[in-house]
Amino acid sequence: MSIPAGAYQADLPAVPPWLNKGDNAWQMTAATLVGLQSMPGLVILYASIVKKKWAVNSAFMALYAFAAVLICWVLVGYRIAFGDKLLPFWAKGAPALGQKYLTGRARMPETTHYYSDGTTIESPMHEPFYPMAAHVYFHFTFAAITMILLAGSVLARMNIKAWMVFVPLWLIFCYTVGAFSLWGGGFLYHWGVIDYSGGYVIHLSAGISGFTAAYWVGPRLKSDRERFPPNNVLLMLAGAGLLWMGWSGFNGGAPNAANVAAPLAVLNTNISAATSLLVWTTLDVFYFGKPSVIGAIQGMMTGLACVTPGAGVVQAWAAIVMGILAGSIPWYSMMILHKKSTFLQQVDDTLAVFHTHAVAGLLGGLLTGLLAEPSLCNIVLPVTNTKGAFYGGGGGILFLKQIVAALFIIGWNIVATTLILLAIRLVIPLRMSDEQLKIGDDAVHGEEAYALWGDGEKYDPERHGWQGPTSPPQTTTVLTFDL
Numbered sequence: 001m002s003i004p005a006g007a008y009q010a011d012l013p014a015v016p017p018w019l020n021k022g023d024n025a026w027q028m029t030a031a032t033l034v035g036l037q038s039m040p041g042l043v044i045l046y047a048s049i050v051k052k053k054w055a056v057n058s059a060f061m062a063l064y065a066f067a068a069v070l071i072c073w074v075l076v077g078y079r080i081a082f083g084d085k086l087l088p089f090w091a092k093g094a095p096a097l098g099q100k101y102l103t104g105r106a107r108m109p110e111t112t113h114y115y116s117d118g119t120t121i122e123s124p125m126h127e128p129f130y131p132m133a134a135h136v137y138f139h140f141t142f143a144a145i146t147m148i149l150l151a152g153s154v155l156a157r158m159n160i161k162a163w164m165v166f167v168p169l170w171l172i173f174c175y176t177v178g179a180f181s182l183w184g185g186g187f188l189y190h191w192g193v194i195d196y197s198g199g200y201v202i203h204l205s206a207g208i209s210g211f212t213a214a215y216w217v218g219p220r221l222k223s224d225r226e227r228f229p230p231n232n233v234l235l236m237l238a239g240a241g242l243l244w245m246g247w248s249g250f251n252g253g254a255p256n257a258a259n260v261a262a263p264l265a266v267l268n269t270n271i272s273a274a275t276s277l278l279v280w281t282t283l284d285v286f287y288f289g290k291p292s293v294i295g296a297i298q299g300m301m302t303g304l305a306c307v308t309p310g311a312g313v314v315q316a317w318a319a320i321v322m323g324i325l326a327g328s329i330p331w332y333s334m335m336i337l338h339k340k341s342t343f344l345q346q347v348d349d350t351l352a353v354f355h356t357h358a359v360a361g362l363l364g365g366l367l368t369g370l371l372a373e374p375s376l377c378n379i380v381l382p383v384t385n386t387k388g389a390f391y392g393g394g395g396g397i398l399f400l401k402q403i404v405a406a407l408f409i410i411g412w413n414i415v416a417t418t419l420i421l422l423a424i425r426l427v428i429p430l431r432m433s434d435e436q437l438k439i440g441d442d443a444v445h446g447e448e449a450y451a452l453w454g455d456g457e458k459y460d461p462e463r464h465g466w467q468g469p470t471s472p473p474q475t476t477t478v479l480t481f482d483l
Contacts (some may be wrong), residue, residue: 001399002157004267006353007215009363009439012262013395015377016105017463018105018127019105019129019130019131020076020129020130020257022258023063023128023207023212023256023257023258024129024131024134025253025258026136026252026257026258026262026448027128027130027135027138027253027255027256027257029249029253030138030248030249030250030252030253030295031134031137031138031140031141031170031247031253031323032221032249033124033245033249033250033253033290034138034141034142034145034246034249034250034253035141035144035246035420036242036246037141037145037242037243037247037249037250038062038066038141038144038145038148039062039063039066039144040239040242041239041242041246042062042145042148042149042242043059043062043063044059044235044238044239045154045236045240045243046059046062046148046239046241046351047056047059047232047235047449048156048230048231048233048235048236048238048350048460049232049236049239050155050156050228050350050452051156051224051228051229051231051232051292051440051450052122052231052288052440052449053229053262053439053440053441053442053449054127054155054156054440054441055441055449056135056441056444056445056447056448056449057155057160057370057440057441057444057445057451058151058155058156059217060124060160060445061151061160061163062148062151064071064163064164064167065147065148065151065163065167066144066147066148066181066353067146067371068120068164068167069140069143069144069147069167069168069171070140071178072167072168072172073096073136073139073140073143073144073171073173074096074097074136074140075091075095075097075173075410076095076172077093077143077171077172077176077373078096078136078139078140079091079093079094079095079096080092080093080134080172080180081094081139081143081175081176081179081183081184082108082109082110082118082135082139082160082179082180082183082185083110083184083208084110084111084268084415085109085110085111085185085186087123088181088186089177089180089181089185089186089187089412090176090177090186091110091111091176091180091184091186093172093229096132096136101132101134102132102133102372103129103131103132103133104131104132105127105128105129105130105132106127106128106129106130106132106133106134106135106256107125107127107128107132107186108125108126108135108183108184108185109124109184110125110184110185111132112125123189123190123382123383124382125183126256127381128256128257128481130259135256135266136473138253138282139179142179142198142201142202142250143171143175143179145202146175146198146201146202146206146472147171147175147206147379149202149203149206149210149353149355149357150170150205150206150209150213150353151163151210152208152210152350152351152353153207153210153211153213153214153270153351153353153354154210154213154214154217156168156220156224156228156350156437157203157215157218157220157221157224157348157350157431157432157437158213158430158432159236159428159429159432160432160445161428162217162424162425162428162429162430164422165428165447166213166420166421166424167414169420169423169424170416170420172288173182173199173416173418173420174205174209174412174413174416174417175205177412178185178200178201178205178391178409178412179409180196181405182200182231182405183201184200185340188405188408189382189400190382190383191383191401192367192381192383192386192398192401192406193401193402193404194309194310194313194368194369194372194377194386194398194402195309195315195365195405196249196251196254196265196308196309196310196368196380197251197254197308197309197310197311197312198308198309198310198329198361198405199305199308199309199310199361199365199368200309200361200362200365200405200409201359201360201409202308202359202361203305203308203357203358203360204357204358204362204363204365204406204409204410204413205333205351205359205409205413206357206358206418207275207353207354207355207356207358207359207360207361208354208358208409208410208413208414209352209355209413209414209416209417210349210353210354210357210358211349211358212413212414212417212418212421213417213421214348214349214350215347215427216417216418216421216430217350217420217421217430217431217432218431220346220348220350221434221438222413223387225348225438229473230294230309230340230352231349231449231450233293236294236296236297236311236338237293238291240297240300240301242472243300243365244273244300244302244304247269247270247273247304248266248270250269250308251266251268251269251307251308251311251312252265252266252269253287254311254380255379257291257378259313259379260379261376261379262312262377263378264311264312264313264316265312267316267319267458268307268312268314268316268318268319269304269307269308269311269319271307271316271319271320272303272304272306272307272311272319272320272322272323272326273300273303273304274303274323274324274418275303275306275319275320275323275324275326275327276299276300276302276303276306276323276324276326276327277296277299277303277327278299278327279299279323279324279326279327279328279331280295280296280298280299280300280327280328280331281295281299282304282327283327283328283335283362285333289334291421296377298330298334298355298356299326299327299331299354301323301360302327302330302331302355302356302359302360303322303323303326303327303360303482304345305326305357305361305364306322306323306325306326306361306363306364306367307319307322307323307326307364307456308361309361309364309365309368310362310364310365310367310368310371310372311320312376312379313368313373313376313380313381314368314370314371314373314376315373315376318371318373320365320396321367321371322363322364322367322371325363325367326360327362327416329359329363330355330356330358330359330360330363332351333355333359334352334355336355338352338355338409340420342471353482357424360380363375363408365402365405366402366403366406367396367397368388368402369388369389369399369400369403370388370389371388371390371400372387372388372391372392372395373387373388373391374386374391378446386398396470398432401482426471435476
């Protein structure tokens with residue numbers, strides 16, 4: 001059927017010549033997939049993986065972080081991470097709310113970087129074929145999930161009011177530094193460090209800052225540390241499934257285009273996750289005599305975190321190698337090394353974010369320095385002639401750069417997180433009171449995840465009566481007849 005001439009004329013003002021509808025559609029889809037990892041993915045996972053008395057509080061910490069990060073991101077955060085250069089590791093903050101700015105063509109970095117001669121461009125500006133609004137939202141979902149992953153280290157004891165203050169401060173003074181340095185045109189970006197989709201910016205940062213926060217907040221009650229079973233294993237699997245499937249947008253959207261790197265990154269992501277899960281489960285069976293659902297989820301996470309820094313620049317066989325190492329090295333650090341280290345045992349990292357994200361993210365960044373394939377690097381990286389050490393020809397330099405970048409991210413996160421928490425501690429206690437810790441959700445929020453009697457009612461034995469908005473359930477007499 002022929003299409004009448006001028007049928008799309010009304011569409012033209014909304015479709016400037018530089019806009020590629022395929023790229024734009026994929027970028028918004030990828031952003032939505034990453035958003036679903038947090039909302040509802042991690043909300044469900046956190047609510048179900050903790051003790052019943054902490055289900056509401058854990059879910060709410062994730063929910064609050066998602067909302068707070070979005071508002072802080074568009075008010076100032078995005079342009080600190082991706083705006084005009086202020087310092088080698090930080091950009092000038094400004095709102096990302098103007099119509100002209102958001103509907104214009106995306107570009108990064110916003111500041112042109114020259115060699116020392118002042119005339120030769122070192123790293124050319126990259127301009128994707130979609131509007132800035134798509135880029136702002138895509139990277140908001142990255143910032144949000146980083147914050148929520150960090151929360152996993154301090155679940156079941158951090159004062160919710162302290163958390164509400166911590167979220168915007170950490171986003172502005174910690175997350176944006178890593179994002180600008182590695183992605184937004186900072187010194188590591190122009191130096192040629194590879195962090196394809198957040199092994200350092202997201203996972204290493206969340207793991208190190210989470211561990212640091214766990215140290216300053218203090219531990220859970222002894223009874224909670226000794227016994228902390230998930231309250232709903234099946235729901236936990238549902239949350240983990242959303243996290244895994246959402247990772248296709250996480251790594252598939254990183255090339256900023258629906259190009260050949262995107263599906264390769266998606267495939268590598270799933271290969272690494274599946275391999276790591278199987279390796280972790282095998283080690284559990286070999287060492288403990290039976291497989292663990294929580295262990296399988298942890299193996300899945302380490303596989304995803306490990307492949308993230310190199311998903312679009314390594315070959316599929318390399319993704320298997322990453323998965324094998326991601327399922328074994330973090331397993332060893334968590335199951336063996338952790339039990340032998342007095343310091344690691346003193347710090348109460350509730351969901352072992354240090355092992356599943358910091359160790360796995362660092363491992364992935366270093367493996368990328370070894371396995372990055374030259375032709376794939378040329379497709380997605382701003383610095384030309386980049387290659388991993390295994391491909392020779394000076395590739396070993398990349399491995400050294402990856403080490404330096406990791407040290408910078410680790411150091412900055414330890415110092416910045418410490419200073420933020422010490423400042424908050426001056427006005428708000430970081431840890432809940434022991435009385436609140438004994439009771440859980442009902443003491444903190446006045447709500448519980450599971451109502452024993454229906455409609456939010458519960459029986460209070462101390463008051464010898466029903467507490468709730470409605471009357472106690474009526475007794476029903478059932479008549480039976482013997483025939």
